[in-house]
Amino acid sequence: MIDLNVKPVKARPFVILALMLLVPLGVPASETPGESAPLDPSAFSDVMIPEGRVEAAVGQLDAMAEAALETTGVPGMAIAVVHRDRVVYLKGFGLRSLDGEARVDDETVFQLASLSKPVAATVVAAAIDRTHGERAGLAWDDPIVRHLPDFALNDPAITSRVTIADLFAHRSGLPDHAGDLLESIGYGRAEILSRLRFYPLAPFRASYAYTNFGLTAAAEAVARAEGTSWERLSQELLYSPLGMTSTSSRFADFISAPNHAIGHVRRDGVWVVTPEVREPDAQSPAGGVSSSASDMAQWLRLVLGEGMLEGKPVIGAQALARIHAPNLMSSPLHGPSSRPSFYGLGLGVSVDSAGRVRWSHSGAFLLGASTTLAMLPSESLGIVILTNGQPVGAPEGVAAGFLELVETGEIRHDWPALFGGAIARLYAETTAFAETPSAPAPARPLDVYVGRYANDLYGPAVVEATDAGLVLRLGPSPIALPMSHFDGDAFTFRPIGEDALGVSGAVFGFDDERAASLQIEYLDEEGLGTFRR
Structure with missing residues (x-):
């Protein structure tokens, strides 16, 4: 997910206006037995979606996916769409590896990269719901040190206060991607978490910076409270109840799956099998889940169904609702007319150009994975797209085009080009050592x-x-x-x-x-x- 540090928004001047919007004129705020629930004007969009529009957009997904693979060269892609608690589209495209002829299908297992974060948030919600009402039950607002007493940040006062929710919302003050370079040079999860205390902190709960290992620390605290490993907890509380038989939080399960997609990178304009498969176990809660489009369709149904699946409660709605409640702005305003984006708990939250709330997240490994998901909760509509190529904007472009078709009936923007350009700029090489001096001074012995x-x-x-x-x-x-x-x-x-x-x-x-x-x-x-x- 593309995220930048921003300053907090003070909401107090807008409290009265917000209350006015939540209570329709002429409709009482409370209801008496037998009355229907009052309407919520803040949920309205003046860009209506007529019946059949979603089906028409789904009908164009084959062509959109094939065009994305053709244009970008990404080898393989799998897509799932859920609408009104039904899986209305499920399909794979392209190859699992350029070194073979095996095709991607809806059961092909991909590395999710940072789509692991919203998945992890639902695991935590399930753990909180399971212990609700118990004397020592879990809560989103539990301090990390209650369950992980050795955890420490640079400031003892913040160490004692930082919560599970703070770390899932990326508002602890840790710098952007703190810990990632430690993973890259070979440190494991426990050692990386122990070294977070060396990072300088930005203002607590007043600054947003995206961190894989901050979120991982919170997940570890939950697993410790439950007396098990994060990998087992995820399997027990989410993957097994949802029938996500191809999903795992262990790299070994991904690489041993017979039907898995291998990563690819682009070298000098040519796509090749990655020389190094990304092994993300150290940050498993934040980036180490592997899954299929088929399994992720069930996860979409669960989240859009407010914790229900097949008419049965899997996660309590109250615990689950916290993940899509906005916390801090996650991207800067580019001018007075730009719309802000926010981050919940492991999930992006925004209002799109049609005035609808949108939940979304993307994931990326430079070593060969790019994924995205987006949901319109008002329409009970969600899409997830998994690919086996380094980030070039392919899944984000298809998802944005699909939702634009749903909301407007046409694709008005070149989304693959827009996302591709933004991602290229994000990952551009920046170094003071790119060009060798014409007359370099000699080295010493x-x-x-x-x-x-x-x-x-x-x-x-x-x-x-x-x-x-x-x-x-x-x-x-x-x-x-x-x-x-x-x-x-x-x-x-x-x-x-x-x-x-x-x-x-x-x-x-x-x-x-x-x-x-x-x-x-x-x-x-x-x-x-x-x-x-």
């Missing part, structure tokens, strides 16, 4: 750089000299990263893994004849990337 450096957040960095030059080793199980001379005491290397967006600089600092520090560019986004000998 390599042995003055060699040594072991340390960083509170990232741990050790070891620099070694080999016959081919310097090698950098990062993380708990160090992988050799060859370094190339750039200019003077500056070198470059190519990071690997999910966060590898190109070349990174590595600059040595000196107090005397031997290097005393090493500043690594791609680890320095929060000013935390300096290692000291």
